Amino acid sequence: MNLDFLFYPKSVAVVGASNKEGKIGNAIMKNLMNFGFKGKIYPVNVKESEVMGLKAYKSVLEIPDDVDVAVIAIPAKFVPQVVEECGQKGVKGAVVISAGFKEAGNVELEEKLVEVARKWNIRVVGPNCLGITNIENGFDCTFNPPERQARPGFGGIAFMSQSGAFGAAILDWAAKHEVGMSKFISLGNMADLDESDFMTYLGEDPKTSVITAYIEGVKNGRKFFNTAKKVTLKKPVVILKSGRTEAGAKAAASHTGSLAGSYAIYKAAFEQSGVLEARSMRQLFNYAKALAMQKPAKGDRVAIVTNGGGAGVMMSDGLLERGMKLAELSETTNEKFRKAIEEGKLPEHMSYKNPIDIIGDAPSSRYEIAMRYALEDENVDVLVVIALFQSPALDEGIVEAVGRMQEYGKPIVFVAPGGEFPEKMARRIEKTGVPVFETVEDGVDAVYALVKYGQYLEDTM
């Protein structure tokens, strides 16, 4: 399924484009014009002759050019007629922002919309959605203003959301945390295109390396399962499914009309189709960030290198509580450590039982030795590096040292708890390709995702 026409349109019509501040059709125009989108923009407004300095048309039919995508933000009852005109015009995709369809009890109106779209072979996003965003080319037809909802930088994580509001929060959050994203889709009512269609598309999208989603219920269970099974062999899929409890399911029913169904069935379907299930927003991003930046692990044996004993203990607990193992370092590795200590390259009071505690006064050179020994050990599948940057002994050479460790081809997760200085270092380390997390528990999530997805691939392929 190729939906490139939706995300890389050469020309877009905005039906309901408006000069009036506060109108959705005004906000969409601004967002289309403000993030670098290079395609043509054609405002459509029955009353205005010009919108935001661009010539406006009474109907898409009047536009003297091909139109790839129509973004529709007008009262619901007029939407089917506009889609009809889009069909006559040869429009390929319609993003229907308008609410007032099935979610408001107007089931027939939504059926009518789908009927017209099918007749003309138009693919529909929504209705009742926030729009879609392609971070790569700045095609952003959502309607929240940038001063309220920042846009993330370009990166490998795609996100689709059954909740527009939560989707907006996610984009805003990703921007603040400097997590790069590829594409965002507000799914809305999924009258036509649903989560499985987008999963298929994103599975083939070379700009997306991890697919993430917030859903309350899937539209078609069988289709979802078969799609997920195929896509997860190509790239990781991480889903936050809400409506897990009775109260949550009730709330979901009144929110998106999703019959959440038994959570146990979802859980089993995720498990069997290789979908990683996140239980919270932060976990969703921890999983996604790890998988976007590192290769899945070949096994569950983790080595920890730390300059703080306490953090090493907490990391050990976290890993074991999530079903992973601490790697038992080989005799060869122990011997290497013993020799380095003898030669004065490593301090006498350190512990080289895993967690490898290189103690509080460790400079980056000491990290480098310990990281190498751990990564060279065949009993180690994943390396966790914990750095408490509050210690002034830890020099900035750690950035390059960690970067060099990627030559071993084993996944690495970095944890740097604290405030501003660690955060600054984190962003620098991430430029070398190693993901950095703010807390031990976030790091545990990251390792879990790499191990769990690796296991699934191992078991399946």
Place this chain on the structure above:
Amino acid sequence: MNLDFLFYPKSVAVVGASNKEGKIGNAIMKNLMNFGFKGKIYPVNVKESEVMGLKAYKSVLEIPDDVDVAVIAIPAKFVPQVVEECGQKGVKGAVVISAGFKEAGNVELEEKLVEVARKWNIRVVGPNCLGITNIENGFDCTFNPPERQARPGFGGIAFMSQSGAFGAAILDWAAKHEVGMSKFISLGNMADLDESDFMTYLGEDPKTSVITAYIEGVKNGRKFFNTAKKVTLKKPVVILKSGRTEAGAKAAASHTGSLAGSYAIYKAAFEQSGVLEARSMRQLFNYAKALAMQKPAKGDRVAIVTNGGGAGVMMSDGLLERGMKLAELSETTNEKFRKAIEEGKLPEHMSYKNPIDIIGDAPSSRYEIAMRYALEDENVDVLVVIALFQSPALDEGIVEAVGRMQEYGKPIVFVAPGGEFPEKMARRIEKTGVPVFETVEDGVDAVYALVKYGQYLEDTM
């Protein structure tokens, strides 16, 4: 137990004070001088006549003034002799930064230290610790420089840590997240003063409203249990205990020498003594922040007001998964909502079944009505307010509106997911006394702490 002499000293001797950059005795001097501490500082150094512009003394005995606290940062083997001199001088407390005692196998040296201290009735913090900090008066004898480890503002949360490095990370983290703290104690080897002693002191400290701790193992189980049982009746105690798993316990044994003992026993002891157990750093702070800012809940029935359906569903799941309930709103409340909708004060398509979804275009006036109705309902013990600030419809009047809700005397937890704008609003809302959290899951933690501690008090008192 009054340890005010340790945290509010009139005069401090720094034994091992140094002019040399990079020396611990230099870093301690700087920190004592840099955060507003008004007491007298007497550097002690056998070789220097002046340190950092202050007259230096060869021994504490030469200081021509009373000395309340001696901070000791010299090689371990000289420490007992210095403590002996401190005793002769009438020093009341010694903070022993020096490492090289029990943790390095030198058990006898540590026993010697304790013996001398007992003889002179000197209370000892450490040895092998990072120092202590009183945020209130700027008395900070820790040794990490501020450019690596920021200091939080003054507030009600005290923290003690068996891991100095993790303690430093916590302070740095609290500063970044603008969480106010009262006192910080790096426990070190706990040769004399232990976690129970400090718990007793902090329990009586009027500047501390919540006591938090990171521990790997307690020094004396019976003492801890009895102390906790008393203190939790006065104020909440939140503990992050690591070494819960076999691998974690092993790592703890090599880190602090703690025989972590069976985790099941700790768990039971926490439960029975009213200690809230946090499983991660973030949870520790979520619990502490909620309890520092709001009163414990009288029950477990939670109402949710939200402008985003999805976030309401996730919050419902989170609360139920942690054993809480969604409040069933009374018929009176339903009637009020119906009336307000009829009168056009609330929108037709909103849901007033809990979660109360006032939908995406809600301004603060709509929040105010919904919050009041929820808080007036006798079936509601706690109110959760979720605001997706990405919607430009939500005006800044929400700050004052939420502040006004405190008149009902029920605990309120606010959740504002996203990036910079929500964060800015969060800090403003917190000035009214309502704690704000970044994600739904953090908000769930906050409610849990208020409910769980409230239940304990209810059952015990």
